[in-house]
Amino acid sequence: MLAALGLAATGCASNEFTRLGVPEPITEQGQRVLALWQGSWVAAFAVGLLVWGLIVWSIIFHRKRSEQLPPQVRYNMPIEALYTVLPIVVIAVLFYFTARDQTYLLETDEQADANVEVVAFQWSWEFNYLDQSKAEAAEAAGGDEEADPEILFSEVGTPDQMPTLVLREGDVVHFDLHSPDVIHSFWIPAFAFKMDVVPGHDNEFQVKVNEGTAGTYMGRCAELCGADHTRMLFQVEVMEPDEYDAWYAEQQEAAEAEQAEQAAAEEAEDAQSGAEGGEPQGDAEAEAQTEGEGEQADGGQDGAEGDAQAQDASEGEQADDAAARDEESEDEEAGR
Numbered sequence: 001m002l003a004a005l006g007l008a009a010t011g012c013a014s015n016e017f018t019r020l021g022v023p024e025p026i027t028e029q030g031q032r033v034l035a036l037w038q039g040s041w042v043a044a045f046a047v048g049l050l051v052w053g054l055i056v057w058s059i060i061f062h063r064k065r066s067e068q069l070p071p072q073v074r075y076n077m078p079i080e081a082l083y084t085v086l087p088i089v090v091i092a093v094l095f096y097f098t099a100r101d102q103t104y105l106l107e108t109d110e111q112a113d114a115n116v117e118v119v120a121f122q123w124s125w126e127f128n129y130l131d132q133s134k135a136e137a138a139e140a141a142g143g144d145e146e147a148d149p150e151i152l153f154s155e156v157g158t159p160d161q162m163p164t165l166v167l168r169e170g171d172v173v174h175f176d177l178h179s180p181d182v183i184h185s186f187w188i189p190a191f192a193f194k195m196d197v198v199p200g201h202d203n204e205f206q207v208k209v210n211e212g213t214a215g216t217y218m219g220r221c222a223e224l225c226g227a228d229h230t231r232m233l234f235q236v237e238v239m240e241p242d243e244y245d246a247w248y249a250e251q252q253e254a255a256e257a258e259q260a261e262q263a264a265a266e267e268a269e270d271a272q273s274g275a276e277g278g279e280p281q282g283d284a285e286a287e288a289q290t291e292g293e294g295e296q297a298d299g300g301q302d303g304a305e306g307d308a309q310a311q312d313a314s315e316g317e318q319a320d321d322a323a324a325r326d327e328e329s330e331d332e333e334a335g336r
């Protein structure tokens with residue numbers, strides 16, 4: 001049995017039949033999972049053959065031949081010991097390989113080429129491509145160990161429009177899994193691996209994408225998470241290095257352009273509301289909008305258009321607020 005397990009674990013010929021239902025893995029880790037799966041089946045078949053063999057043997061060679069009762073024996077110690085020890089050996093071997101492979105699959109020590117934050121929400125996925133370098137530099141400098149890596153660009157899906165996760169052949173990819181609502185499960189069948197995405201508990205794993213695996217694969221949520229669970233799908237596109245690099249640069253440029261556009265729009269708005277008078281008001285409004293606080297922005301606009309007396313009364317206060325927020329945002333930027 002050990003020999004058979006060993007043979008399977010070295011990953012002999014792997015075709016659709018010998019994979020026993022597992023899709024062709026596209027990661028090194030996936031190949032390990034496949035080997036464990038095949039090895040477990042080899043062990044199960046070995047035990048099965050032994051049991052079926054004994055059944056067939058007794059049916060054929062120990063049929064009822066006369067009315068005479070065969071010799072009645074009991075407490076055969078060697079046999080009793082054998083069928084206590086043998087299952088323990090089988091379980092111990094399966095346990096050993098499972099524990100060994102689990103340790104390997106959950107290892108995240110190797111330096112990753114790409115870092116992706118996966119946010120699973122009801123009911124789609126967000127893939128944030130992270131710039132780990134700054135967080136690592138901060139950590140190395142002995143500074144803020146909790147420093148959050150910067151998001152370079154994002155891909156957000158909806159139940160109607162599934163997002164695409166793009167990976168590069170040969171990359172070690174690190175995944176951080178976050179959920180803002182309920183438990184989901186991040187499953188790419190071609191990884192032969194899935195991991196739960198648990199709110200309040202950040203899971204992580206990483207894989208090495210094999211060479212020669214460029215193509216499109218499916219991803220799903222594997223944890224019943226609500227009404228639209230079945231629509232929580234995504235695509236995985238593995239690209240060749242050149243193609244990926246071009247795509248990556250394009251995404252980064254697009255994200256930067258968007259940021260510049262946003263900043264320009266804010267500046268224009270700032271200037272506009274400044275021209276309308278009520279300078280502190282203008283500041284407060286622009287600040288409120290940059291922080292995405294819709295309510296405050298509305299309040300600011302109402303004030304600007306509406307009651308002049310109320311505006312006078314609150315102007316001093318708002319100017320203070322604006323100054324405080326200015327400081328805050330400056331601190332934030334300096335912190336990055």
Ligand SMILES: [Cu+2]
Pocket residue numbers: 120121183184185221222223224225229232
């Ligand atoms: Cu889900």
